[in-house]
Amino acid sequence: MKEYLVLKNVSKIVNENYILKNINLKVSKGEIIGIVGLNGSGKTTLLKCILNFVNYDGEIYVDNRQNNFLDKTGFLIENPNLYLNLTGKENITFWLSFFDDIDMKYVSELCSLFNLNLNKKVRKYSLGMKQKLGLVLALINKPELLLLDEPTNGLDIKNIINLRNVLVNLDEATILISSHDINELSKICDRLILINNGEIVKIIKKREFSIYREKKLVNILETDYA
Amino acid sequence: MLKLIKILLKREIKKSYFILFLIIITLSSLIVCSISYKNYKFSEKETIVVDSKLSEEEYYAQHPNGSYNRYLSNYKLYINESINEVKLNYLFNDNELFSFENIYKVQVFLSIISIIIGSVIILNEYKNGTIKMFLNKGLSRFKIFMSFLICCLILLVILNLFLFFVYTLSLIMVSNSFELFKFKIPSISSDQIVYINYYLRCFIKFLINMLPVVFIGLFSFCLSVICLNRLVAISVSFFLDVFGIVIFQWLLEYNIRFLMYTFLPYLDYTIFNDKLNIILFNMKYNTNLSLCNGNFILIFAFVIMYTLSLMLFIKRDIN
Numbered sequence: 001m002k003e004y005l006v007l008k009n010v011s012k013i014v015n016e017n018y019i020l021k022n023i024n025l026k027v028s029k030g031e032i033i034g035i036v037g038l039n040g041s042g043k044t045t046l047l048k049c050i051l052n053f054v055n056y057d058g059e060i061y062v063d064n065r066q067n068n069f070l071d072k073t074g075f076l077i078e079n080p081n082l083y084l085n086l087t088g089k090e091n092i093t094f095w096l097s098f099f100d101d102i103d104m105k106y107v108s109e110l111c112s113l114f115n116l117n118l119n120k121k122v123r124k125y126s127l128g129m130k131q132k133l134g135l136v137l138a139l140i141n142k143p144e145l146l147l148l149d150e151p152t153n154g155l156d157i158k159n160i161i162n163l164r165n166v167l168v169n170l171d172e173a174t175i176l177i178s179s180h181d182i183n184e185l186s187k188i189c190d191r192l193i194l195i196n197n198g199e200i201v202k203i204i205k206k207r208e209f210s211i212y213r214e215k216k217l218v219n220i221l222e223t224d225y226a
Numbered sequence: 227m228l229k230l231i232k233i234l235l236k237r238e239i240k241k242s243y244f245i246l247f248l249i250i251i252t253l254s255s256l257i258v259c260s261i262s263y264k265n266y267k268f269s270e271k272e273t274i275v276v277d278s279k280l281s282e283e284e285y286y287a288q289h290p291n292g293s294y295n296r297y298l299s300n301y302k303l304y305i306n307e308s309i310n311e312v313k314l315n316y317l318f319n320d321n322e323l324f325s326f327e328n329i330y331k332v333q334v335f336l337s338i339i340s341i342i343i344g345s346v347i348i349l350n351e352y353k354n355g356t357i358k359m360f361l362n363k364g365l366s367r368f369k370i371f372m373s374f375l376i377c378c379l380i381l382l383v384i385l386n387l388f389l390f391f392v393y394t395l396s397l398i399m400v401s402n403s404f405e406l407f408k409f410k411i412p413s414i415s416s417d418q419i420v421y422i423n424y425y426l427r428c429f430i431k432f433l434i435n436m437l438p439v440v441f442i443g444l445f446s447f448c449l450s451v452i453c454l455n456r457l458v459a460i461s462v463s464f465f466l467d468v469f470g471i472v473i474f475q476w477l478l479e480y481n482i483r484f485l486m487y488t489f490l491p492y493l494d495y496t497i498f499n500d501k502l503n504i505i506l507f508n509m510k511y512n513t514n515l516s517l518c519n520g521n522f523i524l525i526f527a528f529v530i531m532y533t534l535s536l537m538l539f540i541k542r543d544i545n
Contacts, residue, residue: 048544
């Protein structure tokens with residue numbers, strides 16, 4: 001399969017401490033990757049490096065292009081980035097104005113799928129509502145590369161299932177999801193990447209999920225929430 | 227990039243704070259116009275008698291709307307310096323106190339609005355985290371920075387031109403006449419008397435006065451990118467704008483003369499509106515402040531701030 005995302009020796013150093021250390025990764029087009037690790041292990045920083053939000057050492061290629069300024073990228077990292085003084089509809093309309101070819105039917109399907117109240121000011125939204133709007137904004141342009149950090153934060157079980165269905169049905173989209181919810185990741189991901197202290201310690205393929213879930217991953221989770 | 231500028235402009239113009247600023251400018255123009263109407267007088271220059279110094283009573287009998295102190299200082303200059311007919315007219319004719327001149331007072335107030343616009347336009351994106359959203363719209367950081375900067379610049383120019391337009395309308399309303407556009411005054415810059423359109427001259431002066439107003443807005447923009455703190459950006463810009471000239475004068479007393487090559491004395495161009503004032507100022511402090519130097523220094527200072535803020539915007543991590 002064609003390699004879509006390539007990371008070569010990616011490192012991020014802050015105050016002489018390695019946040020990421022020599023990350024090497026190749027992700028094929030259409031692949032869904034789950035990133036698992038303890039708090040502060042560098043999961044979010046890795047996603048930020050791919051999005052060019054932070055400076056890093058090493059090389060990152062997206063679709064064979066370095067330092068790309070892709071408009072076919074979607075992301076939801078940490079908190080949803082929303083204009084609190086605007087309504088949900090105004091937020092969507094504003095970001096839609098950046099794209100020329102938008103499938104409006106798809107956008108309205110997304111909004112109704114997540115049952116968003118678009119006429120309410122975002123300031124008055126609950127955490128879950130903000131998360132759902134953030135997800136819609138990440139998905140509105142049918143991204144080729146989608147990066148999600150804890151996408152199920154604040155979502156109820158119904159919306160978690162909806163999100164799962166949307167992600168699986170995204171055509172040809174390469175998706176990286178950072179999450180602590182290993183059960184959820186194992187349902188949709190093709191590979192799981194375990195990160196510890198900024199280094200990739202293990203890459204687990206889909207057929208190995210059951211073995212690792214029983215042996216190592218539970219220990220990681222226990223350590224995580226201890 | 228053009229598309230981003232267009233989108234940003236469309237959004238900012240619709241924002242409630244921008245509409246509020248337009249209302250404030252309209253009200254200020256109306257109030258200043260109404261107050262200064264008593265001095266509003268479009269007439270040909272009067273014949274000036276300066277053979278002997280007038281007493282205060284004699285002066286006010288001839289110039290009910292004039293200022294005796296101003297007359298005295300002008301008379302002193304007239305006695306000490308050789309003066310031509312044009313300068314004579316300029317020095318002693320109180321018709322210079324036309325109402326339109328008061329627009330520059332409102333324009334100084336506009337610099338406060340400029341500071342607010344400059345400091346919030348990009349910092350709001352940082353505050354909401356939406357600056358990240360701009361970064362994945364197919365644009366480099368340089369283009370994003372430039373789009374915000376150009377958008378800020380256009381907004382400031384729009385506000386200034388809006389002020390001029392509203393002030394003109396207010397003056398027409400208050401005076402109930404269109405004489406403003408017909409009136410001509412002599413040019414004092416040449417030895418030959420050349421009559422130029424008063425309204426046109428005011429517009430040119432207004433455009434020149436616009437430079438420090440736009441500068442302080444863009445300064446505030448750059449400062450907000452550098453320190454990423456709205457309070458610091460607003461307070462520092464405001465402090466410099468209001469007290470710049472005072473600090474400059476105070477430091478000149480201690481013979482710190484290099485400050486005349488900084489932007490401090492040029493943050494308010496109204497000091498150049500009265501040529502006599504600036505001549506006296508330069509004589510008193512042994513400086514060489516001039517509009518030409520001012521324009522150059524403001525542009526140079528902006529280029530430094532721009533380079534610094536752009537470098538930080540490109541290099542800095544966005545968390």
